[in-house]
Amino acid sequence: MSAEKQYIDLYRSQKALIDANSAPALNACREEAAQMLEREGLHKPNDFTHVDSEQLLSADYLINLARHEVPTNREDLFTCAVPELSTNVHFLCNEQYIGNTDKINDSRFFAGSLREFAKQHPEIVKEYYNRLAGRKLDTGDKRSSKFETCSPGEAALNTLLCQDGFVLYVPAGVEVQKPLQLISLLRAVDDFMAVQRLLVIIGDNAKASLLVCEHASLLPKIDDASQFPDLLSLQTTEIFVGKHATLDFYCLEEHHEHAYRLGQVYVRLDEGANVDLGEYALTAGRTRNRVQIELTAPDAKIQLYGMAALDGSQQLDNLTFIDHQAPDCQSNELFKYVLDEQAKGSFLGRILVRKGSDKTDAHQTDRNLCLTPDTRMVARPELEIYADDVKCSHGATVGQLDQQALFYMRTRGIPEEEARMLLMFAFMSDVIDGIRIEPLKDRLKHLIEKRFRGELKQQCNGCFTR
Amino acid sequence: MREENNSEEVLKDITSGEYKYGFTTDVETEVIPMGLNEEVVRLISQKKGEPDWMLQFRLDAYRWWKEQPRPTWGHVLVEEVDYDKISFYAAPKKKTGNGEVDPEILKTFDKLGIPLHERDMLLGNAPAGTPLDGASNMAVDAIVDSESQKTTYRDKLAELGIIFCSFGEAVREYPDLVRKYLGKVVPTRDNYYSALNSAVFSDGSFVYIPKGVRCPMELASYFRINSSGTGQFERTLIIADDESYVSYLEGCTAPMRDENQLHAAVVEIYVHDHAEVKYSTVQNWYPGDKNGKGGVYNLVTKRALCAGDFSKISWTQVETGSAITWKYPSCVLKGDNSSGEFYSVAVTNNYQEADTGTKMIHIGKNSHSRIISKGISAGHSQNSYRGLVKVLPGADGVRNYTQCDSLLLSDTCGAHTFPVMDIQNPTAMVEHEATTSKINEQQLFYCQQRGIKEEDAVGLIVGGYAKEVVQKLPMEFAVEAQKLLSLSIENSVG
Numbered sequence: 025m026s027a028e029k030q031y032i033d034l035y036r037s038q039k040a041l042i043d044a045n046s047a048p049a050l051n052a053c054r055e056e057a058a059q060m061l062e063r064e065g066l067h068k069p070n071d072f073t074h075v076d077s078e079q080l081l082s083a084d085y086l087i088n089l090a091r092h093e094v095p096t097n098r099e100d101l102f103t104c105a106v107p108e109l110s111t112n113v114h115f116l117c118n119e120q121y122i123g124n125t126d127k128i129n130d131s132r133f134f135a136g137s138l139r140e141f142a143k144q145h146p147e148i149v150k151e152y153y154n155r156l157a158g159r160k161l162d163t164g165d166k167r168s169s170k171f172e173t174c175s176p177g178e179a180a181l182n183t184l185l186c187q188d189g190f191v192l193y194v195p196a197g198v199e200v201q202k203p204l205q206l207i208s209l210l211r212a213v214d215d216f217m218a219v220q221r222l223l224v225i226i227g228d229n230a231k232a233s234l235l236v237c238e239h240a241s242l243l244p245k246i247d248d249a250s251q252f253p254d255l256l257s258l259q260t261t262e263i264f265v266g267k268h269a270t271l272d273f274y275c276l277e278e279h280h281e282h283a284y285r286l287g288q289v290y291v292r293l294d295e296g297a298n299v300d301l302g303e304y305a306l307t308a309g310r311t312r313n314r315v316q317i318e319l320t321a322p323d324a325k326i327q328l329y330g331m332a333a334l335d336g337s338q339q340l341d342n343l344t345f346i347d348h349q350a351p352d353c354q355s356n357e358l359f360k361y362v363l364d365e366q367a368k369g370s371f372l373g374r375i376l377v378r379k380g381s382d383k384t385d386a387h388q389t390d391r392n393l394c395l396t397p398d399t400r401m402v403a404r405p406e407l408e409i410y411a412d413d414v415k416c417s418h419g420a421t422v423g424q425l426d427q428q429a430l431f432y433m434r435t436r437g438i439p440e441e442e443a444r445m446l447l448m449f450a451f452m453s454d455v456i457d458g459i460r461i462e463p464l465k466d467r468l469k470h471l472i473e474k475r476f477r478g479e480l481k482q483q484c485n486g487c488f489t490r
Numbered sequence: 491m492r493e494e495n496n497s498e499e500v501l502k503d504i505t506s507g508e509y510k511y512g513f514t515t516d517v518e519t520e521v522i523p524m525g526l527n528e529e530v531v532r533l534i535s536q537k538k539g540e541p542d543w544m545l546q547f548r549l550d551a552y553r554w555w556k557e558q559p560r561p562t563w564g565h566v567l568v569e570e571v572d573y574d575k576i577s578f579y580a581a582p583k584k585k586t587g588n589g590e591v592d593p594e595i596l597k598t599f600d601k602l603g604i605p606l607h608e609r610d611m612l613l614g615n616a617p618a619g620t621p622l623d624g625a626s627n628m629a630v631d632a633i634v635d636s637e638s639q640k641t642t643y644r645d646k647l648a649e650l651g652i653i654f655c656s657f658g659e660a661v662r663e664y665p666d667l668v669r670k671y672l673g674k675v676v677p678t679r680d681n682y683y684s685a686l687n688s689a690v691f692s693d694g695s696f697v698y699i700p701k702g703v704r705c706p707m708e709l710a711s712y713f714r715i716n717s718s719g720t721g722q723f724e725r726t727l728i729i730a731d732d733e734s735y736v737s738y739l740e741g742c743t744a745p746m747r748d749e750n751q752l753h754a755a756v757v758e759i760y761v762h763d764h765a766e767v768k769y770s771t772v773q774n775w776y777p778g779d780k781n782g783k784g785g786v787y788n789l790v791t792k793r794a795l796c797a798g799d800f801s802k803i804s805w806t807q808v809e810t811g812s813a814i815t816w817k818y819p820s821c822v823l824k825g826d827n828s829s830g831e832f833y834s835v836a837v838t839n840n841y842q843e844a845d846t847g848t849k850m851i852h853i854g855k856n857s858h859s860r861i862i863s864k865g866i867s868a869g870h871s872q873n874s875y876r877g878l879v880k881v882l883p884g885a886d887g888v889r890n891y892t893q894c895d896s897l898l899l900s901d902t903c904g905a906h907t908f909p910v911m912d913i914q915n916p917t918a919m920v921e922h923e924a925t926t927s928k929i930n931e932q933q934l935f936y937c938q939q940r941g942i943k944e945e946d947a948v949g950l951i952v953g954g955y956a957k958e959v960v961q962k963l964p965m966e967f968a969v970e971a972q973k974l975l976s977l978s979i980e981n982s983v984g
Contacts, residue, residue, distance in 0.1 A: 072910065165904070167565045167843075167872060382901070394916035397883060403911040408565075409926050412898035416926040422913040423920065 027082040028066055028177070032058050035184050038089055045091040046187040047142035049149040053158065057183035060158065064177040072402050073341040074368040075312040077178070080256055080284050085217035087185060088118060110463075111205035111235065118210060118218040120188050132198045133232070138189035138221055148193065152225055154183050156262045156290035161316070161347065164378060165410065173345035173374055174316045179288055182219055182260040189221030192234055196227030196266060203233035203272075203461055210240040210255040210283055214247070220259040224273065228266035228294070233461055236275045240283035240309070252282045259287040267321075268296040272460050276304050276468070281336060283309040288316070293353075295321035300460050302329040304468065305340055306475050312341040319346070319353040330359035331455045333475050334367035343372045346388075348381040357388040360455050362448060362476075363399035370402040375416060377409040384411065388418040393425065393451060425451075448476050512746030512776060515598040519635065519717050521580040526573045528552060531689050534579050538658050538692070541665060551678040551688030558682050565874040565906055566814050566843040568787065571752055578690045580717040581637035595639055598714070599632055628708035628739065629654055631695045633724060634716050638693045643707065653698040654709055657725050660696035667698060671729055675758035675795040675822070683816075684791040687723045687756045694724035694755070699734040699765070708737050708964055713755075715744040715775075715786065721752035728758070730765035732798065737768040739967055742811070744776040748784045750813060751776075755790040763798030763825065768806070770963050771819075772971050775811035782841025782870070785813025792819035796828035796854070804831040805848065806962045808971040810978040813842060818876065820849035823857035823885075830859040833959040835971075837978040838871030838903070847877035847909075850890060852918070858889040864956050866975075868899035874906040881918040888918040896926040897955055899948070949976045 035042065035058060043051045067078035114124040114135060121137035134141060142149040157179035190206055210218055226232055238257075245251045265271050279285060285308070293299055303313050317326055332340045346355045361369045371390045392401045405418040425447050433443035452472055459465045522533060531552050535545040560570070582592055629643035631654065638656030647654050653664060660668050678688040695711040715722045730736055744751060753775060761767050769792075778785025788811070794803040805819040821830030832848040850859040859879070867873035875894040896905035907924045929951055937947035952975060953960075960971050 072912075167567055379901075392913075394913060394918070397916055399914075399916060401911070401913045403913075403922070404909065405922070405924070406906070406908045407896075407924060407926055408904070408906045409896070409898070410904045412901040412903065413928050414898070414926060418907070418922075418924045420909070420911060420922040421920060422911055422918060424916050424918075 027078070028061055031181055031184065032061060042089050042185065042187065045089065047139050047146070049142040049146040049153065050139070050186060052150070053154045053183050056158065057154070057180040060180035061177055061184060064180065066175070066177040066181065072372055072404050073312065073343070073370050074339040074400070075310045075341050077175075077286055077312060080286065080310070081181075083215065083254065083256075085215050085254075085256060086212070087217050087219065089185070089187070091120070091187065111203045113205045113207060114190065116190055116206060116208040116220070118212070118216070119186070119220045121190055130200070133195065133200055134191065134193040135204055136191065138191045138223060139187060141191045141193065148225070152262065152264055153223060154262070156292055156316075157260050157288065158183060161318075163376060173343045173372070174288055174290070174314050178258065178286055179260050182221060182258050185219045186221045186260070187219070189223065191223045192232065193225045194227055194230040194232045197229050198227065199231040200233070203235060205235045205237065207237045207239070210257055211243065212253055212255055213243050213245060215254045217256045217258060220257055222259070222261040224261070224263040224271070226265045226269040226271050229268050230266065231270045233272040234274075235461070235464060236273075238275065238277045238279065238285070240279045242280055242282070254282055254284065256284045256286070259285065261287070261289040263289065263291040263299075265291070265293050265297040265299055267294045269294070270298045272300045274302040274304065274459065274461070274464065276306065277308055277311065278306050279309045279311065280307065281309050281338065285309070285311040287312070288314040291315070291317045291326070293317070293319050293321070293324035293326060296323040298325045300327045300458070302459060303331070303342065305332040305334070306471055308332065308334060308338045308340045310339045313343065315342070315344045317344075317346045317355070319348050319350060319355065321350045322352040324350070325354045326356070327458055328355070328357045329455050329458055330371075331452060332361045332369055333452075333472065334361070334369060335364035337366050339368045341370045341372070345374045346376070346386065348375070348377040348384045348386060351380065351382045351384065353381065354385045355387070358455055358458070359390045360452055361392040361401065362395065362451065363393065363401060364395045366396075366398040368400045370404070371420075372404045372406075373418070374406040374408065375418070377411050377414055377416065379410045381411045382413040384414040384416065386414070386416045390420040391451070392422045393448070394422060395424070445473075445476055449473060511743035511774065513601070514745040515594050515716050517582045517592050517594045517716070519580050519582050521577045521717060521720065524575055524577045524719065526576070526578055526690065530578055534690055534692060537579065538661070540661055543669060544661055547673065547678065548689050551685045554679050555682065555685035555689055558685065561682050564816050564845040565872060565876070565908070566816060566845050568814055568816070569750065571787070575719065576752060577720045578723070579692055580635040580720040582634055582639070582716070595634060599712070628710050631656060631711045633693055633695075633711060633713050635720055635722060638695070647705070650703050650706070651700040652703060652705055653696065655696055657691075657694040657696050657727065660727070664696070664698070667729070668696065668727065671727060671758070671760050675760055675793050676756050676791050681791060683754045683789045684756050687725060687754050687791070691723045691725040691756065694726045696726075697728040697736065697738065699730045699736045701731045702733045704734065705736040708739055710739040710741065713740070713742040715751055715753065718747055718749065721754065724755050726755070726757040728767060728769075729760045730762060730767050732762045733764040735766045737964060738770070739964060740769070740771045741774070743774050744786050746776050746779070746784065750784060751786045753786050753788050753790070757790070757792040757819075759794035759803060761794060761796045761798060761801040761803055764800045765798060766802040767794065768804045769794070769819070770967055771807040772967055772974065773807065773809045773811050773815070774974060777811045777842050778813040778840065780840050782813070785842070786811065787814045788812035789814070789816045792817065793822065794820070794830070795822045796825050796830060796857075799825040799827055799854070801825045801828045804833075804962070806833045806959065807835070808960065808963070808974065809834065809836040809844060809846060810974045812844070815844040815846050817846045818848055820851070821859060822851045822853065823859065824853045825857070826854040827856045828854050829857065832859075832861045832863070833962045834863045835866070835956045835959045835975070836864070836873055837866045837975060838868065838873045839978050840869040840871060842871045844872070845874040845876055847875045849878040850880070852879075852881045852885040852888045852890070855885060856887040857885060860890070861892040861894070862958055863894035864959055865894070865896040865905055866899065866952060866956070867896065867903040867905045870902045872904045872906070874908060875924075876908040878910045878912070879920055879922070880912045881915050881920065883914045885915050886917045888915065888920070890918070890920045892922040894924045895955075896924075897952065898926065898928050
C-alpha cells in the first residue's frame with residue numbers, strides 16, 4: 025500500500041480521536057487535505073535534491089494522535105535558550121505547545137498554542153489557517169518551470185494530522201518590542217513523527233520578531249538501548265504579513281543525524297510589508313526546507329537568508345521560490361553552504377516575475393564551499409521573467425578556500441588550521457550580518473565558531489541527554 | 491566610395507524588415523510518401539545505398555524511439571508533431587546527367603550569398619575576379635532538403651589528407667571511419683530527437699582532419715529546407731585527430747510556409763589529443779510570421795567529446811530564426827587539461843520560443859570551461875537559458891565560469907534562466923552569474939540626445955551587448971550575424 029493511502033486510512037480510522045484532541049477550526053480542513061493528498065501524492069522524483077522524502081515518509085512512525093502527556097518539566101527539557109537575548113520564550117515539545125516564560129502577559133497580541141487559539145478565535149483561524157499551504161500556486165504560464173518548489177502533498181499530510189502547534193497573532197498597529205523565541209524540541213524514545221504547525225499573522229502596520237530554535241534530543245530507543253530512534257519533524261509554517269508591517273523570522277536548526285526535517289514555509293506579503301527570513305542550519309540530520317514567498321502588492325520587501333554548515337553524512341536541501349506578483353517589490357536572497365566530510369547539499373532557488381510586475385528588483389546569491397572530495401553540492405538558480413522593466417540577477421559559485429589568502433595568513437604566522445577557520449567565519453559572516461536582532465547576531469557568530477571548531481556537537485549531546 | 495555603397499546596402503537590408511530568405515526554389519523534387527514506419531527507414535537506407543550495419547543502426551534507433559514519450563520539460567510550447575504528415579526524405583532530382591548541380595539550385599545559393607563556385611567569396615562583397623587567397627576562402631557543403639548538392643574545394647583539401655564530403659559519400663567511401671565514430675558522442679538512445687535523427691537522417695557533412703594538420707580554410711555546411719511537408723534530419727560528424735585544427739561553420743534558412751517544419755539534427759564532434767575544433771552556427775530558419783504562424787521547429791542535439799588531453803572545443807552560435815529552438819551544444823571534457831567554450835546569442839521576436847544553453851561535463855583533470863550566453867527577447871517571445879555544469883569526482887582542478895545575461899525589449903516577452911551546477915569534487919571552482927534587465931534607459935537617452943533615432947540606438951546597444959559573442963565568429967560570419975541581429979529586433983522597440 026502506498027504511503028499516501030496509509031496516512032489517509034489512518035486518518036479515516038482515527039478521525040474521532042484526531043478531532044477530539046484538536047479544535048473544530050483545524051478539523052474543518054482535514055477532509056479537503058485528504059483529497060489533496062490523494063491527488064498530489066507525497067513523492068515527486070527529481071534529480072537535484074538529496075533528501076529522499078519518499079523513504080522518510082514511508083517509514084513506520086509513532087504519531088501522538090491521542091495526545092499522550094509529554095513531561096512538562098521545562099527546565100529538564102530545555103537548556104538551550106539564547107543567552108542575553110531577553111526574549112519571551114515559548115516551548116514546543118514535538119508538536120505540542122507546553123507553555124512559556126512570559127512574566128508580563130501582554131494582552132495586545134497572542135502567542136501560544138494553536139489548538140487553544142483555534143478554540144478561542146475560530147474566525148481568525150478560519151481566515152488564515154491552510155490558506156497558503158492548502159492550495160497549488162498557479163504560475164500563469166503553461167511553459168513554466170516544471171519543478172515544484174513546494175510539495176502540496178506534504179502540506180496536505182500535515183493539515184490532515186495536525187492537532188496543535190504554535191501561533192503568533194499580532195493585530196494591526198501593535199508593535200511587539202521584545203523578540204519572541206520558540207524552542208522546539210523533538211523528543212521520543214521510539215521512531216516518531218511530529219506533525220508541527222506554525223501560524224504567524226502580523227496585522228497592518230504591526231511589528232514582531234520571532235526566533236525558532238529547533239533541537240532534537242538523543243535518547244536511546246526504549247526497546248533497544250544501543251540504538252537511537254528516528255525522529256521526523258513534518259512542519260508547515262504559514263506567515264501572513266499585512267500592509268506596512270515588519271516581521272523578522274529566523275530559524276536555527278541544531279539537529280543530529282537521527283533527526284529528519286521536512287519543512288515548508290509559506291509567506292505572503294501585503295503592500296509595503298518588510299520581512300527578514302533566515303534559515304540557519306548549524307547541524308542537520310537530513311533536512312529539506314521549502315520556502316514559498318508571495319509578494320502580492322507593491323513595495324513589499326523580502327530578505328531571505330540561508331546558511332548550512334554540514335559534515336558527517338548530513339544532507340540539506342533548500343528549495344526557495346520567490347513569486348513577484350506586483351510591481352515595485354524587492355527581494356534579496358543569500359545562501360551559503362560549507363560542506364565537510366561526506367555532507368551533501370543542494371540549493372534550488374527560483375524567482376518568478378509575473379507579467380506587469382515592473383520595477384522589480386530581485387537578486388539571488390548562492391555561494392558554497394566544499395572541503396573534502398566526498399562532498400556533493402548541487403546548485404540550481406532559476407530566473408523566470410515575464411516583465412521587462414526589471415533588475416534581476418543571480419550568482420552561484422562552488423569552490424574551495426582561497427589558497428592565496430591561506431598562504432598570506434600563514435606567512436604572517438597564523439597556523440594553517442586557524443587560518444582556515446578565519447576564512448570560513450569570514451565566508452559565513454555576511455549571511456549573519458543581515459540579521460536584525462543584534463544579540464542573536466553575536467550569538468550566532470559564537471555558535472558558528474564553535475561549530476567549525478567541532479565543539480558544538482559535544483555540548484549539545486551533553487545538554488540533551490542529561 | 492565603395493564603403494558608402496556598402497553601408498547603404500546594410501541600411502537597406504536592415505530596413506527591409508521581413509524574413510528575406512523565404513523564397514522557394516522551383517526544382518523537381520523526389521519526395522517519399524508521408525509517415526514514419528520501419529519500411530520508410532529501410533527505404534531511406536536503400537535510397538542512399540547503405541551497407542547493412544548502417545541499416546541496423548537506423549532500425550535500432552527507430553525501435554527505441556517508437557517506445558519513447560515526447561519530452562516536455564523545455565520552457566516552450568511545442569505542438570504535437572504529426573509524424574504521419576511529414577515526408578522523411580526529399581531530394582531535388584538532378585537534371586543533368588553528368589553530376590552537375592541543377593542551375594536552379596545554384597541560383598538559390600547565389601541568392602543566399604553562399605558561394606558554390608570555387609572562386610566567389612561569401613557575401614559577394616568582393617568584386618568578381620578577386621584573386622584567390624586561400625586563407626580567406628571557405629569550402630562549402632550545400633545541403634537541400636535531404637541531399638547534399640555539392641561540396642567545394644574537395645580536391646584541394648584532399649591534398650592535405652582532409653576529408654570533407656557529404657555524409658552519404660562518407661558512408662560509402664570511408665565506412666571504417668564512419669563506423670568507428672558514429673554514435674560515439676551522441677548515442678542513438680541519448681534522447682527522443684537524437685533517436686529520431688539516427689533512424690531517418692538523410693545527409694549531412696563529414697569531416698576528418700588527419701594528425702597534425704591545420705585546416706587552411708573554413709569549412710562550411712549550408713542547410714536549406716526547400717520542399718513543403720518535409721523535415722530535415724541531417725547528421726554531421728567531425729573528427730579532429732591529434733594536434734589538428736579546424737574551424738567549421740554552419741548556416742541555415744528555409745522558405746516561408748504556414749505549416750511548422752521539423753528540423754532535428756545531430757552533430758557529433760570527436761576531438762583527439764591537442765586538437766582544436768571551432769564550431770560556429772548562424773541559425774536563421776524561418777521563424778514564422780508576425781502572428782506566430784508557421785516556422786521551423788529546430789530540435790537539435792549537438793555534442794563534442796574532448797577525448798584527448800589538451801583538446802579544445804569552442805561552440806559559437808547566433809540564433810535568430812526558428813519558431814521553436816531546443817538546442818544545447820554540449821562539451822564532454824574527458825581528456826585532462828581539455829577545454830570547452832560556449833558563446834551564444836539568442837534573439838527571439840514575435841512569437842518565437844527558444845530554450846537553449848549548454849552542458850559542460852568535466853571528467854578530466856584540470857579541464858576548464860567558459861559559458862557566455864546572451865539572450866535578447868522582444869515581442870511576445872520566450873527566451874530561456876538552460877545549462878548544466880557537472881564536475882565528476884575524479885576531475886581535480888576544474889574551472890568553470892558562466893555568465894548568462896538577458897535583455898528584455900518588450901513587456902510581453904519572457905526571459906528565463908535555468909542553470910544547474912552539480913559539483914562532486916572540492917577542488918572545482920565554479921562560478922555562475924546571471925542578470926536580466928531592460929535596455930539601459932540612460933544609454934538610450936544618450937544616443938537619442940545625439941540625434942540617433944530610437945530604433946538605431948537600440949540596434950547599437952544590442953550590437954554592443956552581443957559583441958562579446960559575435961567577435962568569436964569568423965570574420966565573414968560576424969558581418970552576417972551583426973546584420974541578422976539588427977534585422978531580428980526591428981520593430982520591436984516599445
